[in-house]
Amino acid sequence: AQKITQTQPGMFVQEKEAVTLDCTYDTSDPSYGLFWYKQPSSGEMIFLIYQGSYDQQNATEGRYSLNFQKARKSANLVISASQLGDSAMYFCAMRGSGYNKLIFGAGTRLAVHP
Amino acid sequence: GAGVSQSPSNKVTEKGKDVELRCDPISGHTALYWYRQSLGQGLEFLIYFQGNSAPDKSGLPSDRFSAERTGGSVSTLTIQRTQQEDSAVYLCASSLSVFEQYFGPGTRLTVT
Numbered sequence: 640a641q642k643i644t645q646t647q648p649g650m651f652v653q654e655k656e657a658v659t660l661d662c663t664y665d666t667s668d669p670s671y672g673l674f675w676y677k678q679p680s681s682g683e684m685i686f687l688i689y690q691g692s693y694d695q696q697n698a699t700e701g702r703y704s705l706n707f708q709k710a711r712k713s714a715n716l717v718i719s720a721s722q723l724g725d726s727a728m729y730f731c732a733m734r735g736s737g738y739n740k741l742i743f744g745a746g747t748r749l750a751v752h753p
Numbered sequence: 754g755a756g757v758s759q760s761p762s763n764k765v766t767e768k769g770k771d772v773e774l775r776c777d778p779i780s781g782h783t784a785l786y787w788y789r790q791s792l793g794q795g796l797e798f799l800i801y802f803q804g805n806s807a808p809d810k811s812g813l814p815s816d817r818f819s820a821e822r823t824g825g826s827v828s829t830l831t832i833q834r835t836q837q838e839d840s841a842v843y844l845c846a847s848s849l850s851v852f853e854q855y856f857g858p859g860t861r862l863t864v865t
């Protein structure tokens with residue numbers, strides 16, 4: 640069975656600092672995709688970044704990068720130069736081969752302090 | 754362009770009543786998903802539509818839940834005989850590829 644684990648219920652970071660949000664996953668599928676979403680207090684789910692299991696390089700999107708360690712089954716999100724607007728819930732999710740539904744972790748609440 | 758829209762944004766209903774939640778996906782997106790998010794929790798998959806294929810209903814929690822998608826576009830999630838444990842935010846998403854899913858703003862359902 641597929642599973643996503645986010646072990647950090649809450650994280651704090653100082654504005655302009657970098658922060659890493661942890662995500663580990665479990666799957667027996669050889670092909671899968673990993674996603675990160677941001678959910679501000681307004682409730683919408685905002686797609687941040689995607690990493691395919693066969694991608695050779697770590698995905699990057701602006702200030703977001705995904706530290707993909709396949710052997711350790713981890714897909715940590717790194718946010719560089721944190722901004723106050725980064726304060727939100729962050730969800731890691733996985734899509735396995737043969738289906739397109741996303742399996743979500745429990746989320747990490749990030750608070751950025753000035 | 755327009756994103757995924759959902760209506761109503763909020764719904765309060767009495768226990769035992771039926772409710773219908775609507776989702777308008779992004780135009781041209783062939784895949785449509787429903788998820789449920791209980792307070793302070795992650796998202797739970799409910800059902801998935803892809804084109805004209807039979808939907809994947811594996812996430813529906815009980816036979817009180819059903820969904821349809823008409824004309825490959827708009828979808829309606831119906832909950833019959835609502836229970837208090839059905840209270841949650843119901844999120845719809847659509848996609849054109851496997852690399853991303855775009856979510857709507859959700860419908861907050863409260864069963865009293």
